[in-house]
Amino acid sequence: MDRNQIIGFLMIGAILLGFFYFTKPKQEDLDRQQRIQDSLRQEQVLQQAKQDSLNNIQFVSQDTIPQIVATDTTLNKDSLVSIQLQNQYGSFAKAAQGEQEFLTIRNDLMKVEITTKGARVYSVDLTKYKTYDQKDLILFDGEDNEFELQFFSEGRLIKTSELYFTPSVTESIVDATSTAKTISLRANVSEDKYIEYLYTLKPGSYLVDFDINFVNLNDLIPKNTTYLELYWNEYLKHLERGEKWENQNTMLYYKLFQSSVEKLNPKKNINEESISSKVSWIGYKQQFFASVLISKEHFDFAKISTEDISEKDSVNLKYMTSRITIPFIHSNNVNIPLAFYYGPNKYQILKNTQVNETLDLDMEKMIFLGKNIIGFVNKVAIIPLFNFLEKFIGSFGIIILIMTILIKLILFPLTYKSYASSAKMRILKPEIDKVTEKFTKKEDAMKKQQATMDLYKKAGVNPMGGCLPMLFQFPFLVALFRFFPTSIELRQQSFLWVHDLSTYDAVVSWTANIPVVNFIFGNHISLFTMLMAVAMVINTVLTNSNMDQSNPQAKSMKYMMYLMPVMMIVWFNNYSAGLSYYYFLSTVIGIFQILFIRKMIDEDKVLAKLRENIKNNKGPKKSKFQQRLEEMQKQQNATKNKGKK
Numbered sequence: 001m002d003r004n005q006i007i008g009f010l011m012i013g014a015i016l017l018g019f020f021y022f023t024k025p026k027q028e029d030l031d032r033q034q035r036i037q038d039s040l041r042q043e044q045v046l047q048q049a050k051q052d053s054l055n056n057i058q059f060v061s062q063d064t065i066p067q068i069v070a071t072d073t074t075l076n077k078d079s080l081v082s083i084q085l086q087n088q089y090g091s092f093a094k095a096a097q098g099e100q101e102f103l104t105i106r107n108d109l110m111k112v113e114i115t116t117k118g119a120r121v122y123s124v125d126l127t128k129y130k131t132y133d134q135k136d137l138i139l140f141d142g143e144d145n146e147f148e149l150q151f152f153s154e155g156r157l158i159k160t161s162e163l164y165f166t167p168s169v170t171e172s173i174v175d176a177t178s179t180a181k182t183i184s185l186r187a188n189v190s191e192d193k194y195i196e197y198l199y200t201l202k203p204g205s206y207l208v209d210f211d212i213n214f215v216n217l218n219d220l221i222p223k224n225t226t227y228l229e230l231y232w233n234e235y236l237k238h239l240e241r242g243e244k245w246e247n248q249n250t251m252l253y254y255k256l257f258q259s260s261v262e263k264l265n266p267k268k269n270i271n272e273e274s275i276s277s278k279v280s281w282i283g284y285k286q287q288f289f290a291s292v293l294i295s296k297e298h299f300d301f302a303k304i305s306t307e308d309i310s311e312k313d314s315v316n317l318k319y320m321t322s323r324i325t326i327p328f329i330h331s332n333n334v335n336i337p338l339a340f341y342y343g344p345n346k347y348q349i350l351k352n353t354q355v356n357e358t359l360d361l362d363m364e365k366m367i368f369l370g371k372n373i374i375g376f377v378n379k380v381a382i383i384p385l386f387n388f389l390e391k392f393i394g395s396f397g398i399i400i401l402i403m404t405i406l407i408k409l410i411l412f413p414l415t416y417k418s419y420a421s422s423a424k425m426r427i428l429k430p431e432i433d434k435v436t437e438k439f440t441k442k443e444d445a446m447k448k449q450q451a452t453m454d455l456y457k458k459a460g461v462n463p464m465g466g467c468l469p470m471l472f473q474f475p476f477l478v479a480l481f482r483f484f485p486t487s488i489e490l491r492q493q494s495f496l497w498v499h500d501l502s503t504y505d506a507v508v509s510w511t512a513n514i515p516v517v518n519f520i521f522g523n524h525i526s527l528f529t530m531l532m533a534v535a536m537v538i539n540t541v542l543t544n545s546n547m548d549q550s551n552p553q554a555k556s557m558k559y560m561m562y563l564m565p566v567m568m569i570v571w572f573n574n575y576s577a578g579l580s581y582y583y584f585l586s587t588v589i590g591i592f593q594i595l596f597i598r599k600m601i602d603e604d605k606v607l608a609k610l611r612e613n614i615k616n617n618k619g620p621k622k623s624k625f626q627q628r629l630e631e632m633q634k635q636q637n638a639t640k641n642k643g644k645k
Contacts, residue, residue, distance in 0.1 A: 089156060089163075090154040090155075095163040100117040102114070103173075105208075112201065119185040120161065121199075144316075146161070148162075148230075149195075150230075151229070168183065176203060181201060182199065195212070207353055210339055211335060236250055252285070255280040271307075279301075279302050284320045295326075301325035305321045345486070347367055395495060487576075497527065
């Protein structure tokens with residue numbers, strides 16, 4: 001073997017070593033796969049345990065009981081039930097029997113009812129709000145909310161929803177209006193062995209601290225137990241007037257641990273996803289309210305799903321489920337710190353809701369305010385302005401009016417510049433025609449374009465001058481489109497003929513099924529949407545009068561501008577009346593601004609100034625950057641000419 005062969009083998013070996021090193025799975029990936037495998041194995045064990053439990057019950061009821069009855073005639077029915085419970089629940093048999101009772105913990109914002117069976121939240125009443133038909137706003141009640149832990153004890157599958165918990169308080173209502181209060185509920189194995197649920201509510205808070213404690217159960221839970229299964233399912237009620245819009249904005253959100261906030265696609269009727277990464281919280285979000293389960297540490301794994309049931313259920317919109325893996329450290333005293341958020345989707349409340357100093361929840365991201373620059377405008381400008389005006393003004397219709405005026409005033413310089421640029425283009429049209437008449441052949445198209453641009457340059461007119469200012473106004477237009485439909489502040493706020501600015505203002509409605517009409521409008525006509533469309537038509541007429549109508553592109557734009565009001569009627573008829581009201585005001589103010597600008601601009605003087613610029617070859621003053629670019633271009637052209645010679 002010569003030297004080259006040895007070098008070749010060494011290189012191959014180095015490549016293989018490098019390949020195995022860089023492609024080996026990371027520890028995080030290995031842990032994730034292990035959790036998935038563990039979950040699958042536990043699912044198999046759960047199914048087997050369920051079957052074993054059934055077999056055990058059958059064994060007791062069919063075989064054991066007759067033998068016992070034959071040997072002990074004093075055995076009564078209660079003893080038989082006790083044997084069945086002992087066989088099914090083992091050491092937890094004592095907690096598996098009892099009577100269901102209800103406790104209420106309340107503050108100045110809500111009432112949370114808790115049932116002793118399963119120690120779960122039975123209902124939540126947000127006392128500061130009402131439904132669209134003015135009933136108490138109950139997020140859920142009864143069996144609409146399912147919540148339980150599942151784990152193994154002595155070879156048996158234990159479900160906390162089947163256990164009866166003993167409360168620490170004797171009164172049925174615990175008032176946390178002035179000071180924080182805690183309710184303890186225990187599923188007792190013995191005096192010093194129990195599962196404890198702790199619910200803590202503070203004044204002025206929508207956050208319910210929820211701690212799960214396993215006390216001295218070390219000998220009842222297998223040594224190899226590293227996690228528990230938590231099941232949380234909820235039916236989400238129809239609470240708002242616009243059911244279709246409400247349904248579109250009802251979706252499941254979750255936050256990856258120390259990472260981004262994600263959501264399930266709300267457009268799918270049935271959607272599910274397995275999250276193999278750590279999770280900080282899972283939220284069942286409706287249009288204006290949410291139920292959020294938060295871990296103060298993290299969840300290991302979650303399988304989530306959502307189903308649209310609005311067509312077959314007149315009360316509920318969607319059914320959402322979560323199967324969550326919670327880390328479990330085998331010890332005599334295990335604490336699992338969680339929390340529930342039951343409350344409004346109000347930006348400042350969600351943003352300020354925290355469970356500890358180290359965990360950034362980002363729950364405000366459940367309110368979609370737009371991406372990138374749109375979201376930035378909403379967070380930095382629109383929301384602070386809205387909150388500031390709300391402190392001094394009680395009518396939200398007046399707040400929207402003042403906001404619209406302020407925004408239009410701030411953007412007026414851009415509006416003026418855009419209109420003035422379009423006016424210059426239109427006024428300069430006769431001069432442009434004189435230049436372009438010199439180039440009649442098709443092959444002179446480039447020369448014609450160059451001559452036109454030279455004339456614009458000499459006159460000091462920027463062909464893009466009318467577009468750029470409008471481009472800067474666009475983020476504000478879209479930001480408000482996102483803001484108003486998500487603003488809970490407008491919910492059930494009346495103004496003029498509108499009863500609720502957060503939904504459509506139906507001045508005409510019908511119940512008949514008229515296929516084409518219902519497809520376009522739904523079953524109503526919103527007055528603010530119609531007013532907005534009329535204002536847009538008037539604005540289009542004024543705008544088109546300032547455009548060069550001989551330009552083919554301008555003609556196409558003209559038809560598009562007249563079509564837009566029709567499209568807006570279709571889009572906005574089911575939207576928030578506050579949004580239509582804003583666009584109506586914005587368009588009307590825009591009309592007056594155009595009329596004002598027309599008074600300010602003397603077209604004869606503008607034309608004389610343009611002709612003077614052309615005559616003196618005096619366009620707008622060039623920036624240093626433009627001068628450098630032109631100098632570089634001249635040098636490049638000079639270099640090319642030398643190369644040709």
